[in-house]
Amino acid sequence: MLEAIKQPWPWYVAGALIGLTVPYLLLVGNKTFGISSSLRHLCAACMPANITFFKYDWKKEAWNLFFVGGIALGAFIGATLLANPGPVQLAEPTAAYLAEKGITDTSALMPPEIFSWSNLFTLRGLIFFVIGGFMVGFGTRYAGGCTSGHAIMGLSSLQWPSLVATIMFMLGGIAMTWLILPHLLTL
Amino acid sequence: MAQHIQPSPAELKDLQNRELDAICVNESVLKHPWWYNLKYSAWGILFGIVFVKAEIISWFRIQEMFRFESFHMYGVIGTAVVVGLISVLIIKRTKARTIYGEEIHIPNKEFNKGQIxxxxxxxxxxxxxxxCPGPLFAQMGAGFGVVIVTFLSAVAGTYVYGVFRDRLPH
Structure with a gap:
């Protein structure tokens, strides 16, 4: 049993547990699943200034911050006590493509060639951390949700605007991966 | 059984503001001490473990997904949607209530150009x-320190959106 837990978990186990978040949050507190809102609550809590969008009682949404805090803690447990034993088993074509771009180290979940402190003040760091992160924060709020709020919660409750958003998430990701990222990876 | 109290005009205004561009707002008349929120942390911990154990927070897995070279992430998201869909159907059919007896309410999402x-x-x-935002928290928790920069940039992005919201097409 413990051996099975220590191996990487299959998609159907992960998908089912993530899907169960929807009824859990509804049943314990009438909350609809969504994670990107936590970024907004942080803005509202730390620096609301005089911006209408951040002038609300963020404490009423504090549950969301407790939830994301739990995610960070859970990830810590997952990466230490329950750490996956081997390197990431990448699909063959993806591994070959990334190797061509100089990314070969799959021993951790993130490639050290990109996501390390030594890249912070380089062009790579600017693009992958600062610009990438900015687009995630700006885009999700503009879209009114992220993968959890739209793709999972929104589709689960049959909301067509969420289907539009999910399709656009995918189109954006595909455009970046196929058209732009191949150039960014060689910078 | 929870009582239904009409919110005051000030409360209503605050609620309407919180509902802007958010998918996860629900007003409750119940006032609970802060530690009631720990049930969300508990689920968050399970969630974070799943994120790491199924490698959902891995940059590599996202590349595979967008390159259509692995089924893994499609399986995860697809299963999650199916399980969520069935759960919502059951909750609606049985008119289930929350553990505090409140009626369950799933707000409708209005379409605007932001979703494009x-x-x-x-x-x-x-x-x-x-x-995405969830895995950002998980990547930091799993010890990828430099993701703090990505995370702070994401907060900045959200902030800039809030500043320019009125001038963006919706």
Whole structure:
């Protein structure tokens, strides 16, 4: 049993547990699943200034911050006590493509060639951390949700605007991966 | 059984503001001490473990997904949607209530152009960072320290959106 837990978990186990978040949050507190809102609550809590969008009682949404805090803690447990034993088993074509771009180290979940402190003040760091992160924060709020709020919660409750958003998430990701990222990876 | 109390005009205004561009707002008349929120942390911990154990927070897995070279992430998201869909159906059919006896309410999402432009911008960023907002927290927790920079940039992005919201097409 413990051996099975220590191996990487299959998609159907992960998908089912993530899907169960929807009824859990509804049943314990009438909350609809969504994670990107936590970024907004942080803005509202730390620096609301005089911006209408951040002038609300963020404490009423504090549950969301407790939830994301739990995610960070859970990830810590997952990466230490329950750490996956081997390197990431990448699909063959993806591994070959990334190797061509100089990314070969799959021993951790993130490639050290990109996501390390030594890249912070380089062009790579600017693009992958600062610009990438900015687009995630700006885009999700503009879209009114992220993968959890739209793709999972929104589709689960049959909301067509969420289907539009999910399709656009995918189109954006595909455009970046196929058209732009191949150039960014060689910078 | 929870009572239904009409919110005051000030409370209503605050609620309407919180509901802007959010998918996860629900007003409750119940006032609970802070530690009631720990049930969300508990589920968050399970969630974070799943994120790491199924390698959902891995930049590599996101590349595989967008290159259509692995089924893994499609399996995860697809299963999650099916389980969520069935759960919502059961909750609606049985008119289930929360553990505190409140009626369960799933707000409707209004369409606006943000679900096109904003979603596209997020998609572009998702493929670069290998993370949506949830995995950002998990990547930091799993010890990828430099993701703090990505995270702070995401907070800045949300902030800039809040500043310019009125001038963006919706």
């Amino acid at each position: 432009y904003g979603a596209l911008i997020f998609g572009l960023g998702w493929a670069i960072t290998g993370a």
